[in-house]
Amino acid sequence: MKKFFLVLVALIPALASADSLYPRRPSAQLQLSYFGRSIETTLDNYGTVTITDVGQRRVLGRTQLQVQNFTQLSELSYGLSLAPVKSTRSATTCMMMPLPVESALLVSTTTRDGQFTGNLRLVLSVEQCYVENRTAPINEFDLSSARQLRTVLEFVTYEIAKLPQGMTVR
Numbered sequence: 092m093k094k095f096f097l098v099l100v101a102l103i104p105a106l107a108s109a110d111s112l113y114p115r116r117p118s119a120q121l122q123l124s125y126f127g128r129s130i131e132t133t134l135d136n137y138g139t140v141t142i143t144d145v146g147q148r149r150v151l152g153r154t155q156l157q158v159q160n161f162t163q164l165s166e167l168s169y170g171l172s173l174a175p176v177k178s179t180r181s182a183t184t185c186m187m188m189p190l191p192v193e194s195a196l197l198v199s200t201t202t203r204d205g206q207f208t209g210n211l212r213l214v215l216s217v218e219q220c221y222v223e224n225r226t227a228p229i230n231e232f233d234l235s236s237a238r239q240l241r242t243v244l245e246f247v248t249y250e251i252a253k254l255p256q257g258m259t260v261r
Contacts, residue, residue, distance in 0.1 A: 103143030118168040120197045120246040125254060132248045134164055136207050142252045152251035167240045171198045174233035178226045193217045196241040214242055216246050
């Protein structure tokens with residue numbers, strides 16, 4: 092009986108940590124070029140949003156989403172993980188000067204049982220005429236979902252990292 096109790100006491104901390112049973116994996120990531128800075132906003136499968144300055148290798152902010160917000164963003168990420176995506180190369184580009192704020196959206200691939208793997212793939216790149224290689228979902232519904240997810244992640248980035256908003260390229 093004493094051995095059973097000791098084994099139980101040893102297992103409780105391991106079982107209490109959900110990360111040990113189901114590791115944290117990104118479900119969506121926004122790569123933001125912000126006035127020369129590279130910033131990544133990552134939504135993981137536990138609803139945590141982490142904003143990182145890639146160049147300085149430091150975390151600018153972190154927040155835990157409310158359950159209903161996380162559920163909506165997770166559903167968008169899951170739908171986009173299954174969406175067919177098309178990459179196109181434009182032979183001609185316009186002479187427009189690139190704007191100082193651009194963003195690309197990546198989502199995680201999923202397993203057959205619907206779990207995020209953490210392997211990110213580009214779903215929506217910058218959509219302006221000066222971009223030679225563009226990536227976007229094929230059908231209009233998925234494209235709308237990708238734009239919505241990108242916009243939400245941009246807003247969260249600006250709010251949590253206290254970045255001045257404006258001039259984000261779609």
